[in-house]
Amino acid sequence: MRFQLTEDQRALQRGVRELLARRFGREALRAAVDEPGRLDRTLWRELGAAGFFALRLPEARGGVGLGMPEAVLAFEEAGRALLPGPLVATHLAAGAVPGAASGETVVTAVGNGLVEWLTEADVVRGDAAGAVPLRSVDPLTPVHRVPVARDVDPVAVLLTAAEQLGSATRACELAVQHARTREQFGQPIGAFQAVKHLCAEMLVRTETARAAVYAAAVTADRADIDSARLLADQAALQGARDCLQVHGGMGFTWEFEVHLHLKRTWVRTHRAGTVTESEERLAAGLLAEST
Template identity: 60%
Template sequence: MDFQLSDDQRALRAGMRELLAGRFGRDRMRAALDGGGGVGGALWRELGAAGLFALRLPETAGGVGLGLPESVLVFDEVGRCLLPGPLIATQLAAGAVQGAAEGEAVVALAEAGRPVGHLAAADALLVLDGDAARLLSGGALRRLVGEAEPVRSLDPGTPLWRVPGPDGYEGEPLPDGARLRREGALLAAAEQLGSAARSLEAAVQHARAREQFGAPIGSFQAVKHLCAGMLVRTETARAAVYAAAVTADPVEIAGAKLLADEAAVGNARDCLQVHGGMGFTWEADVHLHLKRAWLRAGQWLTAADAEEALAAGLG
């Protein structure tokens, strides 16, 4: 089996990187954080026009007609730039929520027992409770928003609200909730992969530019070892994520999410180590990747659940 990317897949990845660089560069990312980290309506519509949310819808339904591997490539690029908003939930529910495919509607993720991100911007909620899935919108969503309480978020790019438990949700049942959770976990793993790669790049760039004792710090063995470990984590996670995108196997998806979470969190921590004290300052971007990685690690499929799935797959 050939796991090399096709020319079309490479072009898709390059096009998404170019789009995000032009529409959501560092200045715009920082402006979004200063504005509370919410979803920007204009940017959301631009992403919809670019086909991000309709990527996997069939062409007969107005979609792009691509598959899970292509979505993984796109969300890999999304993870590099700290793009805010519930992009995964919106793509997964694009066929069920009017306007979601075009970027005219935002679909947030609600998981039992966890705060909801970007609730204030949501036009619908994808509610996951175990392997069951529901879609909440309209008056039921407005009532839920009225009962929600804002909570402090670890990630400044993801405002959070505490909402009633699963018994408080109404909504329309969705088929195959287990598949939605698996695919969401894989796309979250792709975002973690992109974040891990970006942390690696930032560490290497800083190690080359920063000098101590008359030499770049990248020439010091301890820093070399940190960067080498970051590369190993990234490429190990990449192999797992790309393979799971092709097979869509539940056990492989669990392994991919576990490895990608470890790569994103571990690389951001080591990148902070390379940057030293300046990495913890608000002006640096390193800590933002760490905070987003921590948050993503608790979404769609936690480490404990992924480990249980892997253990069950060995039986």
């Protein structure tokens, strides 16, 4: 399959990136880390006004009228920017929950026994009775554990994979930037073979995941979605670890965003069903084909 973004899709991607760079840049990210658990309602409404939550809602119902490929591009940019909040749940609620499409209503959902941003949500989809707060590894994603899990929408799995792809892309960018500017022994560290290999492997994993995520957005096949999720999780997790390796000790400091990507990717692996669930569905499909 040859898949090339259209000019309209590229324009959408640039538009979302520019919006997030303007409204959730480095200073806003730092402010969010300093006030964990607080959702920026003004930014949320701006996302709604820009059509982020209503991308797939038909125009006749007040939406943008686009499809899954466009939603994937938008969520990829959100992942790249480390945008906090129950983005997937609110997006899926557009058209079903009043105010969700416009960003006036914050929606979260129970999935796999976890719920994100429970205390900040206006509407909770699913049974959150008995929710117990957990100490999240990601300061930008408060989580609660609930005793009952619910079935996960495949769209939630794919959009989560798109966010992971965004983190993998950003980790690769950060590693390459640092490798070009940081000098040791009188030359950029990117001149050393070990660093070159790390950056090259990050790029290969990221682009492999990109192909899988974009293809799943087109086919909407559950096996393709599960495959995309596995590849995106791997690219995001290993990419963040390798990016930390390139940065060395400074990558763990609060002055750099690298460790935040690693922490967010850990949390996302527990959202929208676990990696194990995707692996089991793929394995069951392969076994069914072989019998």
